[in-house]
Amino acid sequence: MKLSYYPGCTLKTKAQNLESTAIASMAALGIELEELPRWNCCGTVYSFADDDLMHHLASFRDLIRVQEQGHSKVVTLCSFCYNTLKRVNLLVKQDAEKMKTINTFMDEEPDYKGQVEVVHLLEVLRDDIGWAKIAKQVKRPLTDLKVAPYYGCTLHRPKEAAIEPPHRRTALPELLKSLGAMPVNFADTDTCCGSYQAVARPDIVTSRVRDIITSARASGAEVIAVSCPLCECNLRQKQRELKEKEGLAEMPILYFTQLMALAFGLDPAIEQCEAESADPRPLLESKGLLPAGTGKRC
Amino acid sequence: MINITSKKLRSQVIAKINEISGQNVNLCYQCGTCSGACPNAAEMELIPRQLMRRAQAGLDEDITRANTAWVCVSCLSCSVRCPRGIDIARVMEAVRLLRLRKNVDYVHVPELAPEAIASLPPIALISSFRKHTA
Numbered sequence: 001m002k003l004s005y006y007p008g009c010t011l012k013t014k015a016q017n018l019e020s021t022a023i024a025s026m027a028a029l030g031i032e033l034e035e036l037p038r039w040n041c042c043g044t045v046y047s048f049a050d051d052d053l054m055h056h057l058a059s060f061r062d063l064i065r066v067q068e069q070g071h072s073k074v075v076t077l078c079s080f081c082y083n084t085l086k087r088v089n090l091l092v093k094q095d096a097e098k099m100k101t102i103n104t105f106m107d108e109e110p111d112y113k114g115q116v117e118v119v120h121l122l123e124v125l126r127d128d129i130g131w132a133k134i135a136k137q138v139k140r141p142l143t144d145l146k147v148a149p150y151y152g153c154t155l156h157r158p159k160e161a162a163i164e165p166p167h168r169r170t171a172l173p174e175l176l177k178s179l180g181a182m183p184v185n186f187a188d189t190d191t192c193c194g195s196y197q198a199v200a201r202p203d204i205v206t207s208r209v210r211d212i213i214t215s216a217r218a219s220g221a222e223v224i225a226v227s228c229p230l231c232e233c234n235l236r237q238k239q240r241e242l243k244e245k246e247g248l249a250e251m252p253i254l255y256f257t258q259l260m261a262l263a264f265g266l267d268p269a270i271e272q273c274e275a276e277s278a279d280p281r282p283l284l285e286s287k288g289l290l291p292a293g294t295g296k297r298c
Numbered sequence: 299m300i301n302i303t304s305k306k307l308r309s310q311v312i313a314k315i316n317e318i319s320g321q322n323v324n325l326c327y328q329c330g331t332c333s334g335a336c337p338n339a340a341e342m343e344l345i346p347r348q349l350m351r352r353a354q355a356g357l358d359e360d361i362t363r364a365n366t367a368w369v370c371v372s373c374l375s376c377s378v379r380c381p382r383g384i385d386i387a388r389v390m391e392a393v394r395l396l397r398l399r400k401n402v403d404y405v406h407v408p409e410l411a412p413e414a415i416a417s418l419p420p421i422a423l424i425s426s427f428r429k430h431t432a
Binding site for chain 1 (some may be wrong): 410
């Protein structure tokens with residue numbers, strides 16, 4: 001089975017470990033992620049202004065690319081891309097006038113017909129594959145690994161773009177259980193990490209990360225599972241500063257796809273970009289989940 | 299002290315905020331749920347509830363001068379909880395746009411440290427430039 005796959009900018013640069021482990025894990029589950037030809041940046045953030053259609057064009061163009069590819073569904077790994085593409089898609093599907101305006105403006109492109117569905121990989125795992133099939137694929141169960149499932153903002157808000165309703169936040173914990181891990185009850189599962197304030201006000205991000213790490217540790221977690229490359233970067237990078245200045249003990253941050261690849265026995269599952277902070281390898285080695293000396297830096 | 303006049307209550311700026319955001323700031327009944335939910339409220343010169351109150355009173359200069367909308371990262375913790383159904387993140391976006399559409403940047407790209415740019419993922423840089431530069 002082939003699925004149309006939209007990577008996004010960060011997966012080709014700072015989050016290559018998210019992409020490589022997702023592609024390898026999905027292949028193990030019998031699904032080929034077929035990269036969208038000629039994709040462009042989705043714009044990363046959805047425009048909230050009623051009078052601003054211009055900033056929806058980037059995502060709109062990507063939806064046309066999916067239509068050209070002949071797929072009715074496109075899967076994203078990056079939570080930001082998911083949210084932006086999903087909401088632009090919903091906007092134009094629900095507002096025929098806006099759809100017409102953008103189609104007319106982009107007269108060099110074929111018209112978008114509104115037939116594409118945008119989904120996140122967690123939805124594919126839950127709805128198209130199922131937890132039982134994932135559990136069967138596990139070669140190296142993540143036994144005794146206590147994981148805080150951390151969604152961040154964009155997989156849960158707003159509700160019309162959420163991958164699950166607010167009273168049933170189960171996809172990530174269920175996946176972790178299927179891999180043999182122990183998801184902890186984590187109160188800050190969708191608390192904002194400070195997001196793009198990493199540029200203008202990095203102090204705000206540091207403050208958010210301090211709260212999130214402290215909360216995860218209080219919940220009994222040893223590692224945090226993330227989906228969003230911005231959450232991953234913020235949580236990992238700011239821990240270095242918090243360790244140096246405040247002595248806060250580090251907690252490894254891993255993409256859910258890294259944990260999946262690890263459980264499926266796909267090596268090297270733990271490729272670390274800039275692994276100088278919150279290195280997961282000592283923890284995984286102590287649990288017998290990673291043979292000593294494996295995992296490479298990229 | 300807040301000085302409310304009939305002229306301020308007819309503020310064109312507030313009408314513009316309502317227009318851009320598609321929201322009605324007068325619906326707010328000041329429960330403060332937004333500010334309790336906001337993870338960055340402690341960093342704001344006006345917390346979301348205070349900003350909404352000033353918008354109702356037509357105090358547009360207070361709103362555009364405060365750092366509130368710049369600190370907001372549209373995490374939507376407020377919007378999903380507002381009992382009056384106001385999408386407060388949209389109001390914040392409108393306040394940002396009032397400045398950005400006058401070509402006023404909040405982030406000055408040439409002043410960013412090269413090592414910061416090198417360490418940040420594209421997702422952070424593009425989002426910041428989209429929300430914080432004209």
